[in-house]
Amino acid sequence: MKAAAFTYARATSVVNALELLAAHGDKAKVLSGGQSLMPAMNLRLVSPDIVVDIGGLTELRGIAVSGDVLAIGALTRHVDLLRSPEVAAHAPLLRDAVAHVAHPAIRNRGTVGGSLAHADPASEIPACMAALDATIVVRGPGGERRIATAEFFRGIYETALSPQDLLVAVELPLSGEGARFFFQEYARRHGDYAIVGLAARALVGGGQFTDLRLGFFAVGDRPLLADAARKLINVSVTPALLAETAAALAEELDPEEDQQASPAMRRHLATVLMRRCVAALLERPELETGGAW
Amino acid sequence: MIAPIPVSLLVNGEPIEALVAPRLNLADFLRETLKLTGTHVGCEHGVCGACTVRVDGEIVRSCLLLAVQAQGSSVETIEGLSDSGEIADLQAAFRARNALQCGYCTPGMLITAQDLLRQSPTPDRAAIREHLSGNYCRCTGYQAIVDAVEATAKTRAEQAA
Structure with missing residues (x-):
C-alpha cells in the first residue's frame, strides 16, 4: 500500500523543528530515517497530517566521547554504530546488537533516535540502552530534559515524549575497564524482529558479578531490566542459584502472545538466554546446561 | 489538494528536476515518473528488498524513502548499474x-x-x-x-x- 496524503515540512534547524511540532502537535510525525515510520504509513497504521523531516539536521548526527559520557546524536544511523571506533571501544554491546537489526539497506537509513522514539518492544536498541543505563536527551517547548531509560519507555510504541518534543541524543556512561557484554536473540530469520532477546552488561571480579544488568526485549510492552539479575551479584553462582534466578525471571516477565510465540515459550527462551549469558560472562560453560535442569 | 514540492536530484548521473507529491515514494517516482521500471515494488514496507537502489553510494529501500527525501542525492538504479x-x-x-x-x-x-x-x-x-x-x-x-x-x-x- 501507499501512504495517505500528508503535508511535508523539511526542518531547517532543531529550533525550526520544535516550532513545527509546537504548531501541529499530535497531527505531526517526525521523520528521521523513516525505517519504522514509512512502513507504518504505507500500511496506513499511521496517517499524520504533516511530516516534519529532520533528516537534514546534521547537528543531530554523530558519536563523541565527552568526559565520562559517550554521546550519540539522534540521527546517527545503525550503520554508523557498526563502523564507529568510539562505539567499539566504549559500547561494543551496541555494535553487536546492530548486526541483528534488520538488513544492510535498512541499517543505512534507520537511526538511533528513531528506534528509541518508536519504542517497539521487540527492538534491539531500546533494550541495549536499558542495559547500558543510558540517558535520553529531549528538547521541547520548556527546554532540554534528560530522561533515564527506565522512565522513558512507557508501553508499546509509547514513550515519555510529548507531541511537541524532539529526541536529540542519547548519552551512555563509559563502560570502564573490565566491563563485559552479551547480546543474543531468537528470531525466525536473521534480521527479523526478535521472538526474545537479551542485551547485558556486567562487571566481573574474582569470578563473581559485581554488577549485572540484563535488558530483555520482546518479553513485554517495553524493554525490561530484569530484577532477577540482583540474585547473581556478589555471590558465587551455582547451578541451584541459577535455577532459582531462572524461576524468578520467568515469574517477573509478562510476555505477549502473538503469531511467533506463546507467553510460556517466551518465558522459557528468556531463561535459556539468561543461562547462556551468565555462562558466557563468567566464562563457565558448564552453567549453560544448568546442571540440575 | 496538497501542493507538490520541487525536488532536484541525480538519477544514474542525469540531473532531474521534478514536482512531486509528498506521499510519493522514491520507488514510484523512479517507476511512474521516470519510467525506470527495473526497480520493482514488492511488499511496500521494507521487507522484501525488490525495490533496493543506491542513494549516495549506499543501498536503501526505495519504498521507504520519499522522493522529496532524495533532494540533492545521487540515486543509482539497476538501469544505471547495467548500462555502466x-x-x-x-x-x-x-x-x-x-x-x-x-x-x-x-x-x-x-x-x-x-x-x-x-x-x-x-x-x-x-x-x-x-x-x-x-x-x-x-x-x-x-x-x-x-x-x-x-x-x-x-x-x-x-x-x-
Missing part, C-alpha cells in the same frame, strides 16, 4: 547459474550483492547469505544466487591479482 557495465560479470554469473526464474527479485539481488562485493571482495557463503538476508526470492531457493555471487567474487579476485 559495473555489474556485467555478476549478471552473467546469475544467467549462467539460473540464479533467477521469474526475475522479480533480481534487480534488488544484484544491487545488494554488488554492495557486498564492493565492501568485502572475498566474502564466504555465510557472509553472502547474511548480506542478502533482506532480499526475498520465492523461486530459486537462494543456492544458485549464493553460487553466482561467490563465483563473481572469486573471478574478480583472480583478475585483481
Whole structure:
C-alpha cells in the first residue's frame, strides 16, 4: 500500500523543528530515517497530517566521547554504530546488537533516535540502552530534559515524549575497564524482529558479578531490566542459584502472545538466554546446561 | 489538494528536476515518473528488498524513502548499474547459474550483492547469505544466487591479482 496524503515540512534547524511540532502537535510525525515510520504509513497504521523531516539536521548526527559520557546524536544511523571506533571501544554491546537489526539497506537509513522514539518492544536498541543505563536527551517547548531509560519507555510504541518534543541524543556512561557484554536473540530469520532477546552488561571480579544488568526485549510492552539479575551479584553462582534466578525471571516477565510465540515459550527462551549469558560472562560453560535442569 | 514540492536530484548521473507529491515514494517516482521500471515494488514496507537502489553510494529501500527525501542525492538504479557495465560479470554469473526464474527479485539481488562485493571482495557463503538476508526470492531457493555471487567474487579476485 501507499501512504495517505500528508503535508511535508523539511526542518531547517532543531529550533525550526520544535516550532513545527509546537504548531501541529499530535497531527505531526517526525521523520528521521523513516525505517519504522514509512512502513507504518504505507500500511496506513499511521496517517499524520504533516511530516516534519529532520533528516537534514546534521547537528543531530554523530558519536563523541565527552568526559565520562559517550554521546550519540539522534540521527546517527545503525550503520554508523557498526563502523564507529568510539562505539567499539566504549559500547561494543551496541555494535553487536546492530548486526541483528534488520538488513544492510535498512541499517543505512534507520537511526538511533528513531528506534528509541518508536519504542517497539521487540527492538534491539531500546533494550541495549536499558542495559547500558543510558540517558535520553529531549528538547521541547520548556527546554532540554534528560530522561533515564527506565522512565522513558512507557508501553508499546509509547514513550515519555510529548507531541511537541524532539529526541536529540542519547548519552551512555563509559563502560570502564573490565566491563563485559552479551547480546543474543531468537528470531525466525536473521534480521527479523526478535521472538526474545537479551542485551547485558556486567562487571566481573574474582569470578563473581559485581554488577549485572540484563535488558530483555520482546518479553513485554517495553524493554525490561530484569530484577532477577540482583540474585547473581556478589555471590558465587551455582547451578541451584541459577535455577532459582531462572524461576524468578520467568515469574517477573509478562510476555505477549502473538503469531511467533506463546507467553510460556517466551518465558522459557528468556531463561535459556539468561543461562547462556551468565555462562558466557563468567566464562563457565558448564552453567549453560544448568546442571540440575 | 496538497501542493507538490520541487525536488532536484541525480538519477544514474542525469540531473532531474521534478514536482512531486509528498506521499510519493522514491520507488514510484523512479517507476511512474521516470519510467525506470527495473526497480520493482514488492511488499511496500521494507521487507522484501525488490525495490533496493543506491542513494549516495549506499543501498536503501526505495519504498521507504520519499522522493522529496532524495533532494540533492545521487540515486543509482539497476538501469544505471547495467548500462555502466559495473555489474556485467555478476549478471552473467546469475544467467549462467539460473540464479533467477521469474526475475522479480533480481534487480534488488544484484544491487545488494554488488554492495557486498564492493565492501568485502572475498566474502564466504555465510557472509553472502547474511548480506542478502533482506532480499526475498520465492523461486530459486537462494543456492544458485549464493553460487553466482561467490563465483563473481572469486573471478574478480583472480583478475585483481
